[in-house]
Amino acid sequence: MVNNDLLVLHRYAGKLLLQKEVPFAVIPQNDFTKIPSIKRNLLYNQCQRCGNQKSSLFGVIPCASCSKTHLYCRNCVAMGRVMECESLYYYAGIAPDWTSYESPLTWNGELTPYQKEASHQLVQAIQESWKEFLIWAVCGAGKTEMLFQGIELGLKLGKRICIATPRADVVRELKPRIQQAFQDVPIQALYGGSEEKEGSSQIIIATTHQLLRFYKSFDIMIIDEIDAFPYHKDATLPFAVNRAKKTNSTTIYLTATPRKEHRLQIALKQLAHTYVPVRYHGKPLPVPQLKMSFSLKKELKWYNVPKAFLQWLRNRDNDKRQLLIFVPSILLAENIVSSLKKDSTIPFQVIDSVHSEDEQRMDKIEKFRRREIDLLVTTTILERGVTFPSVDVVVLDAGHSVFDEAALIQIAGRAGRSADDPTGEVIFLHDGKTDAMVKAIHSIKLMNKKGGFK
Amino acid sequence: MNCLWCDEEIMLEVSWTSLVNPTKPKQICESCEKGLVELKGSRCERCSRVSSSTICEDCQWWENYHHGKDVIDFNYSVFSYNHFIQEIIAKWKYRGDYELGFVFREAFADHFHEKFGNMTDVVAVPIPLSKDRLEERCFNQATMLASFLPVPTVEVLSRVHGEKQSKKKRRERISSKNPFILSQKLNKAVLLVDDIYTTGTTLRHAASVLKEAGCPKVYTYTLIRG
Ligand SMILES: [Zn+2]
Ligand SMILES: [Zn+2]
Ligand SMILES: [Zn+2]
Numbered sequence: 258m259v260n261n262d263l264l265v266l267h268r269y270a271g272k273l274l275l276q277k278e279v280p281f282a283v284i285p286q287n288d289f290t291k292i293p294s295i296k297r298n299l300l301y302n303q304c305q306r307c308g309n310q311k312s313s314l315f316g317v318i319p320c321a322s323c324s325k326t327h328l329y330c331r332n333c334v335a336m337g338r339v340m341e342c343e344s345l346y347y348y349a350g351i352a353p354d355w356t357s358y359e360s361p362l363t364w365n366g367e368l369t370p371y372q373k374e375a376s377h378q379l380v381q382a383i384q385e386s387w388k389e390f391l392i393w394a395v396c397g398a399g400k401t402e403m404l405f406q407g408i409e410l411g412l413k414l415g416k417r418i419c420i421a422t423p424r425a426d427v428v429r430e431l432k433p434r435i436q437q438a439f440q441d442v443p444i445q446a447l448y449g450g451s452e453e454k455e456g457s458s459q460i461i462i463a464t465t466h467q468l469l470r471f472y473k474s475f476d477i478m479i480i481d482e483i484d485a486f487p488y489h490k491d492a493t494l495p496f497a498v499n500r501a502k503k504t505n506s507t508t509i510y511l512t513a514t515p516r517k518e519h520r521l522q523i524a525l526k527q528l529a530h531t532y533v534p535v536r537y538h539g540k541p542l543p544v545p546q547l548k549m550s551f552s553l554k555k556e557l558k559w560y561n562v563p564k565a566f567l568q569w570l571r572n573r574d575n576d577k578r579q580l581l582i583f584v585p586s587i588l589l590a591e592n593i594v595s596s597l598k599k600d601s602t603i604p605f606q607v608i609d610s611v612h613s614e615d616e617q618r619m620d621k622i623e624k625f626r627r628r629e630i631d632l633l634v635t636t637t638i639l640e641r642g643v644t645f646p647s648v649d650v651v652v653l654d655a656g657h658s659v660f661d662e663a664a665l666i667q668i669a670g671r672a673g674r675s676a677d678d679p680t681g682e683v684i685f686l687h688d689g690k691t692d693a694m695v696k697a698i699h700s701i702k703l704m705n706k707k708g709g710f711k
Numbered sequence: 712m713n714c715l716w717c718d719e720e721i722m723l724e725v726s727w728t729s730l731v732n733p734t735k736p737k738q739i740c741e742s743c744e745k746g747l748v749e750l751k752g753s754r755c756e757r758c759s760r761v762s763s764s765t766i767c768e769d770c771q772w773w774e775n776y777h778h779g780k781d782v783i784d785f786n787y788s789v790f791s792y793n794h795f796i797q798e799i800i801a802k803w804k805y806r807g808d809y810e811l812g813f814v815f816r817e818a819f820a821d822h823f824h825e826k827f828g829n830m831t832d833v834v835a836v837p838i839p840l841s842k843d844r845l846e847e848r849c850f851n852q853a854t855m856l857a858s859f860l861p862v863p864t865v866e867v868l869s870r871v872h873g874e875k876q877s878k879k880k881r882r883e884r885i886s887s888k889n890p891f892i893l894s895q896k897l898n899k900a901v902l903l904v905d906d907i908y909t910t911g912t913t914l915r916h917a918a919s920v921l922k923e924a925g926c927p928k929v930y931t932y933t934l935i936r937g
């Protein structure tokens with residue numbers, strides 16, 4: 258096969274395409290198989306690209322192109338509109354070969370004994386083509402490094418690999434780290450608005466939404482932060498993940514806080530797994546401290562800096578650390594920042610907030626990492642996937658319903674991430690203990706116990 | 712009913728008045744609706760922009776350009792331009808989420824009554840898309856807006872060639888050739904309908920074609936004053 262043809266194939270094989278995306282000029286039409294874009298059922302309709310079945314997420318359009326009034330999918334419209342009058346296409350010609358690399362791993366760091374054990378099992382899972390394998394690793398265990406040898410084996414075997422994660426921030430953070438470890442292997446990062454859009458490389462790092470474009474494409478599917486997927490809320494994601502995998506494939510789940518269904522499967526021995534109970538630097542997870550304040554709700558209502566917080570701030574263990582404050586809403590994040598700035602007793606120079614609708618969020622996260630921001634107030638967007646070397650963490654109004662057990666464990670896991678400062682204070686400020694707080698603390702203590710700490 | 716923007720379910724408050732006098736089902740939830748900001752306060756009488764002078768500088772320039780008589784009698788817009796409405800418009804128009812247009816149905820009809828309600832014998836003329844663009848998007852947002860009004864819609868304009876207006880500089884846009892042709896003369900007042908009034912050039916091109924063909928009055932009714 259001519260090299261150029263191979264490039265075209267890598268780009269289109271394993272994709273699910275809208276009619277207008279099909280390269281009829283380059284690839285013979287016979288090589289594509291048409292499928293209906295929206296299936297009408299008796300009780301519900303289903304978009305065949307994203308799996309949407311919710312009636313409010315289907316629209317009816319008087320279509321000027323086909324002159325009929327028909328359905329379109331509103332759920333995945335951001336990735337190009339799926340219209341009932343047009344088919345979806347996938348490539349069904351000769352499958353392209355992917356490169357079998359001889360020694361693709363250019364990373365020569367060292368794994369801790371715990372990491373080594375997990376890595377070893379992962380290699381086995383890939384070697385023996387297990388269907389599923391879950392790595393349960395505490396926050397800060399260094400799970401990216403644990404993946405390297407598994408990915409290396411996959412590349413040696415000429416397999417196509419996808420690392421999927423719920424957040425674009427995490428895709429952006431992972432890309433350079435994976436690329437550094439596999440310097441000669443083409444890797445593309447796909448997320449909404451990413452520069453790379455082709456999705457033609459052997460390793461793909463993508464948000465789960467981007468997987469809507471793939472069809473039976475990957476031999477190895479690594480799903481990071483599996484617990485962060487609102488599986489019960491959004492059926493799109495499991496639908497997309499399943500379709501993007503080849504029929505015979507290995508799926509690897511990574512999580513620090515497995516949800517109930519996975520814990521149950523593990524308990525019933527239905528899901529092969531490994532557990533990494535210790536952080537890479539060998540120190541225990543910081544255990545959150547509960548701080549009760551009756552006046553908390555009232556103070557936050559007027560966006561006043563809570564007294565209990567100031568009291569803690571005056572007496573914290575290490576005042577060199579940056580401070581990360583989690584709050585339940587965007588409104589509170591923005592307003593509490595103005596109050597913090599006005600308070601002359603606060604010993605921080607640069608104070609800022611960040612949230613999902615903040616256009617400068619990437620920039621601010623980077624600045625915080627470079628210590629150009631001292632105190633950052635954030636919504637749950639920084640709950641997982643991001644690492645800062647030396648921070649204390651405060652949750653304002655930890656009793657709020659957005660902070661469930663998994664979220665609180667993840668938030669606590671932001672502290673003590675580096676070997677230079679492996680501890681950090683975690684404060685849950687509340688006006689009444691919740692189940693989530695109690696369970697989170699219990700789980701963290703349990704994980705420490707399993708890691709051999711008392 | 713779910714909110715067309717955030718898909719949260721919209722809870723209807725049931726009270727005696729709502730039982731006796733049921734309101735139309737809402738298309739957008741209360742918290743999303745807060746993001747839509749209606750134009751208020753003193754505006755330019757010609758183009759609807761928020762302005763302290765009766766006729767703003769831009770409109771004076773236009774009047775001068777058209778030798779003392781602007782081709783549009785006046786423009787009226789409902790919403791001011793902000794990030795939120797920009798996002799809705801982008802998804803509606805460019806992504807092609809047709810249903811999102813219904814977010815504006817009520818406000819667009821209500822403001823029509825307020826501003827144009829006393830006009831009799833007026834027809835709505837939507838600003839057309841080029842053939843290619845219509846083929847690609849499968850609907851014209853201006854036609855959809857016009858359909859919300861209690862007056863007949865006549866699609867008498869078409870585009871000669873579909874150039875991308877937004878890519879050009881203002882000067883170039885103004886001096887560029889009129890892209891519209893008229894298929895039928897209209898001897899009654901016309902309400903030109905479009906989603907957004909930005910510089911007013913496109914609307915004036917359309918208006919001048921109508922006026923040259925003898926149309927007595929041309930008003931423009933736009934959703935947003937950009
Ligand atoms: Zn869909
Ligand atoms: Zn159609
Ligand atoms: Zn809403």
Ligand SMILES: [Zn+2]
Pocket residue numbers: 755756757758759760766767768769770
């Ligand atoms: Zn004006």
